[in-house]
Every structure is written in structure tokens, then in C-alpha cells.
Amino acid sequence: MTSLAYFEGAIVPIEQAKISITNNTLHYGIGCFAGIRAYWNDQQKRLFVFRLKDHFSRFLASARLLHCNFDYTVDQLADITVDLLQQEGWKQNVYIRPVAYKDEGIFRVWLHDANDKLSIFSQPTGDYLPEDKGIAVCVSGWRRVDDTAIPARGKVNGAYVNSAFAKSDAMLSGFDEAILLNQDGHVSEATAANFMMARQGVLITPPTTANLLEGITRKSLLHLARTELGIEVVEREIDRSELYLADEAFFCGTGVQISAIGSIDHRMLGDGSRGPITEKLRRLFYRVLIGEEPRYLHWLTRVPPG
Numbered sequence: 001m002t003s004l005a006y007f008e009g010a011i012v013p014i015e016q017a018k019i020s021i022t023n024n025t026l027h028y029g030i031g032c033f034a035g036i037r038a039y040w041n042d043q044q045k046r047l048f049v050f051r052l053k054d055h056f057s058r059f060l061a062s063a064r065l066l067h068c069n070f071d072y073t074v075d076q077l078a079d080i081t082v083d084l085l086q087q088e089g090w091k092q093n094v095y096i097r098p099v100a101y102k103d104e105g106i107f108r109v110w111l112h113d114a115n116d117k118l119s120i121f122s123q124p125t126g127d128y129l130p131e132d133k134g135i136a137v138c139v140s141g142w143r144r145v146d147d148t149a150i151p152a153r154g155k156v157n158g159a160y161v162n163s164a165f166a167k168s169d170a171m172l173s174g175f176d177e178a179i180l181l182n183q184d185g186h187v188s189e190a191t192a193a194n195f196m197m198a199r200q201g202v203l204i205t206p207p208t209t210a211n212l213l214e215g216i217t218r219k220s221l222l223h224l225a226r227t228e229l230g231i232e233v234v235e236r237e238i239d240r241s242e243l244y245l246a247d248e249a250f251f252c253g254t255g256v257q258i259s260a261i262g263s264i265d266h267r268m269l270g271d272g273s274r275g276p277i278t279e280k281l282r283r284l285f286y287r288v289l290i291g292e293e294p295r296y297l298h299w300l301t302r303v304p305p306g
Ligand code: PMP
Pocket: 035, 189, 190, 191, 192, 193, 194, 212, 213, 214, 215, 216, 217, 218, 252, 253, 254, 255
């Protein structure tokens, strides 16, 4: 297995995929990225990429927000990624990171008319948050970036400074993760994941207008909950105090996958471990991810053996 990168038009050894210290995006965060996972099914000896084209559609949408000029289509980017993974020959779970940046110097703080470049690399990955317990969460004093400042709907590099403020404060105070409220004081999302909670059997999540990333995991889970598990799903604003009254809650995202929340601001949810709806969804979702649910094979792209 070799570590390679798709770097500005060609697949090269990852050591050669280097960007200058003068790069514009390094200085101002004017770029966007995607985070995609591929799962190794050891029985079938196959690597499956989850919702590859959906990730690239969102990536190109983020690029559009930033006035990036790309001729790439979603299909081309998906093909490049499969080619990269095939050449790398991974036989384990990997995380794939496409990134778009402005190949420009430092004397320009604007989006348009730039030399836009794109690279993709992958690396083996484990769990981003603890999976074996309900995690301890706080509501952050930091508010989520507003759509009128930096659109959270785009996966914009610079917006992750907002996430990092909230995450560090949470971790240094002994929590695992933070929930950010938006400017209205309603629940938005976590630092790198969407939020869902259940009350009296209903699965509730903030709407995509609450300054959050339109998560692909979020969309997939809402679909699975509704159509496969017959769970009532509601997208609506959530007040801070409602968080404390949830029967169960979890974060979801490509990195986080499904991470059960044990407590919020020191109020235990349920018995502090993974709740029944979270458990059911998680079991189904993890089968979908490794290609064990035939009805959802269309969500997966199979990487041919290298
Ligand atoms: N919100 C933020 C801020 C994120 O960084 C992520 C991870 N990409 C998500 C939500 C979840 O999105 P997805 O399910 O598409 O990975």
C-alpha cells in the first residue's frame, strides 16, 4: 500500500504534494474541503465509499460560494477518487479529503479571478469521538458562524476557526464536544457534526437554515429513520432548555459517524449511555456503510481491487 495524492491534476507520491508558505489559503482560510469515508468490508474484501457523488456535489457547491473556477464535474471527481484509492490499495477504513485552495500569493483578500487548485488525499482512520460511551457535551459560549458572516452551509476552511474555539473550550473544561447555538439562540450543530435528539419517540433535528452544514450523514439518517424504522422525524428549531429534556441525543457526521451523547451541561440524558433510537439507527447505518444492506448499495461506490 502506498500513500498517494491527486495533486493539481496528477496522482503523485504524497511527499510531493506540497504547497508554498506564500499560499493565499494558508493565510486567509479562503478555501473549501470535503470529508468522505470509505469502509472496508473484510468478508467481501471490498472497499466501499459512502455517498461519494453527494460529497462532491456539496464540495462543488462550496467552491461555487467561493467563486472557484473549476471545470471538474462530480463524475470526474468521483472517478479520480476511485482511481486514487485503487492505486493506494487500502484494506482498511479510510478518510478521504478533497481540498480546494487559491494558488495565489498574499496580497489579495478576495474570492474571484483566482488560480483555483484542487487536491485529494486519503488516510487510514479510526473513530473521531469515543464510540463506546455516551459523551459529555456542553453548550458553547461561542455562537455558530452566521450565514451573513461565513456561510456554514459551505464547508469553508476558515469557518473551522469558529469550530476550534468551541472545541478547545469544551475539551479544556473536561467535555468531549460542544453544541453551538446560532445567533437566535437556537441549536445549530456541533463543531464538526450535526445534532439530533429524541423526545417521546420523535427524532428532532434543527433545519438546514439554522447555520449548519447540510450534512450527508444527517440526510441519510433522516431517510433511514423515516422509511426503514418508521420513526417520526421533525426538522425544527430547538431551544437550549429542550436539550436538557431530551430522552436521548447524538451527533452525526462523516468523521463522528454516530456518537451518542451521555450528558449536556451536566444533565444526564436517559441512563447516560446510547439510547434505543440511537442504537437502532446506528446498527442499521453501520450495515449500510459496509454494503450489508442491499437496498442501499446505490449509496456506495465500490473501489475495484488495486
Ligand atoms: N457539520 C460540520 C460543521 C461538519 O464539519 C460536518 C462534517 N463534515 C458535519 C456537520 C457532518 O456532515 P457530513 O455528514 O456530510 O459529514
